[in-house]
Amino acid sequence: MYDLLLAAATPGPSSPPAELVTPGPWGFAVIAFLALAVALLVFDMLRRVRRGRYRAEVAAELDAEEQARAAVRESNVDDQDIDPDEDPARR
Template sequence: MHDALFAGLQTPSPTGPAVDPDLVTPGFWGFAFIIFIALAVIVLVWDMLRRIRRGRVRADIREELLAEQQAADAVRASDVDDQDVDPQDDPDRRA
């Protein structure tokens, strides 16, 4: 029902002056600005990835050093414990 009512109406046409395409398009400076922004984003992402990678390597090295230190402490502690338990070292403990 509404389709029949709107079928007789004409589509409005623009009444303003014609638009100059040089004023509407970005032109050379717009293109240069977009290229500059794209290059800046690429450089920032590259730098961020490099810093993240460096941080991961440092964390891995820290973990390895900590594991080595804990292993050395465990060996040192077991050596001390073995000396305390050995009955031949203490004359009072001999049976």
């Protein structure tokens, strides 16, 4: 009985060698589909990252402009209205 199981477990001459086994057209189609899907996902990811970077640059420029306007508003003092005798910094 052990000989019968051993004979059934060993491959017969009808099976081709492992070097000749290929995935076939279905395997090629699946790999090609996966490669195309990965390429499209990478392209979409790069586009989204680039868009986010541009938005961050524009937001930084807008913040800098707002800070510059606020600095001009705060420093826009009419110095001629100050009497030098009443200036607390000179006392």
